[in-house]
Amino acid sequence: MEEMKSLRVLDRFRGLFVKMGVDYPVMRRILQVKLTMDARRVPTMVNKSRKKQQAEAEDGNQFLRSLWLYVIFGGLSSMFVLMGDNLLFQMSILFGIMMFMVMTAMISDFSSVLLDIRDRSILATKPVNRRTITMAKTVHIFIYLFFLTGAIAIIPLAVGLFRQGIGFFALMLLELILMDLLIVVLTALLYLVVLRFFDGEKLKDMINYVQIGMTITIAVGYQVLVRLFDFTAMDVVFKPAWWQYLLPPVWVGASFQTVLHPGGGLSYAGLAGLSILVPLAAFLLYLKLMPALERNLQKLAEPSAKVTKGSGKALRRIADLLCSTPQESAFFRFAWSLMGTEREFKLKVYPSLGFAIVFPFIFLFSNGLDQGLEGISGTRMYLFIYFSGIMLPTIIMMLRYSSRYKAAWIYQTAPISGEAPIYKGALKACLVRLMLPLYLVEAAIFAVLFGVSILPDLIVAGLAMQCFAILCFLSLRKGLPFSEPFEAAGQQNQTFVIMGLMLLLGGFGLLHWLATIIPFGVVAYGVLMIAGAWLGWRMAFRMRVTEKEGAPNGN
Secondary structure, X not given: OOOOHHHHHHHOOHHHHHHXXXXXXXXXXXXXXXXXXXXXXXXXXXXXXXXXXXXXXXXXXXHHHOOHHHHXXXXXXXXXXXXXXXXXXXXXXXXXXXXXXXXXXXXXXXXXXXXXXXXXXXXXXXXXXHHHHHHHHHHHHHHHHHHHHHHHHHHHHHHHHHHOOHHHHHHHHHHHHHHHHHHHHHHHHHHHHHHHHOOHHHHHHHHHHHHHHHHHHXXXXXXXXXXXXXXXXXXXXXXXXXXXXXXXXXXXXXXXXXXXXXOOOHHHHHHHHHHXXXXXXXXXXXXXXXXXXXXXXXXXXXXXXXXXXXXXXXXXXXXXXXXXXXXXXXXXXXHHHHHHHOHHHHHHHHHHHHHHHHHHHHHHHHOOHHHOHHHOOOOOHHHHHHHHHOOHHHHHHHOOXXXXXXXXXXXXXXXXXXXXXXXXXXHHHHHHHHHHHXXXXXXXXXXXXXXXXXXXXXXXXXXXXXXXXXXXXXXXXOOOOOOEOHHHHHHOOOHHHHHHHHHHHHHHHHHHHHHHXXXXXXXXXXXXXXXXXXXXXXXXXXXXOOOOOOOOOOO
């Protein structure tokens, strides 16, 4: 088994783990196995031979290869270090961005590690100290969090060392460690609260709701953070308020201001103290509550509730209403059920809906609601509702993945003439189950804000979303629904395709805006979208598929 460099570094802290009551040799072996398994997660790529897959597996951890994108984002955010000497403002914004990036990455990756019950079912039955198992899981999380945070912060650290000096560099390094502690603890404690009061399938749904809530909170919190400061004659003015003590990025900014530019007063010192005391206290609480979390995790292994006959009949009626053939209706119900019952799919896909919920309102608040509802009257800012479709490319791409991907052989044995009913049924189920409720809620809120006169525009925007979803399907790499492992999602180099589709979504919004300034333009645009959707559902799925690329070979 390969000897990881991270484990060699960990060996330097062996004495600390021993003092904590951890069986270090056993913990090290558990970590070695975990890291080796992570490095071997190579997806079954359609266009790659098995030899090429094995060569990739031998080359190293695919997670480490994907960190270059975080390095780029970190490099762009490092400009705040160069802006001036108002460290409270600069570092509050910088750490707000970094916390946003780390937490959004953790929402999907961290959940699958923290909510893994295999340690309890496999290792807990062996003569292994429970504290050792708990510490192995915790260290496993922090190893990957170290690489993720390091990729984001390496350029800001280097810029800070060059621009501000060694004291700035050391303080930033300390605050990054404390930031990671706080992120892990907050996420774990949220899950512990949910696990404490719910069980079974309801618990799994609640975890997804918590993740969506975290996503919304992070996105909204970033907007609030920017508005803490008044920009007057190119000077940044900070106005202390009690609620700022609830914002961790402000704690960090205050610590830099207090240590490097002292003299800010007790309010700055109090905020700076929170940046150290809260993460350390939270981590001690996390270590104390971790056994309770492990006990409650067993609830995830409980059988899920059976679907009632009434709900099955309702789903059949919806499928028959929306689908043109019995085969398409069957795959609509199949995709609907999997999207609602497969925990790993929900853990990875549902949180991204949080961005779709909050983005339209973020842009709305940034461009007019500062003056109240009167500031948006008579404007076309309701077209920001197009941003509710910003996550559609990602969601449609994720339809290919499942933890039960090996069962995709059913596609080859099913008595169907082609793959079009599979794709159509799955895409319709995705739009109706995931996007339609979200869009209806946002449309209702926009109708209240702007008045019922915008209802025709909201209906036309909904039709445009449908056309956009079809174009997303055509642009993204094809793969039979739920036929590939989730590990393959990190290996698909479709970043530029998704960015192009987001620009296309903006193009739909721009066309709608142009239609509003032309007499009967919205009606014409609506007719165009109806025609586009009608043609799309009939023509987009008529491609000839020479091989069933989504079906695994069973090995």
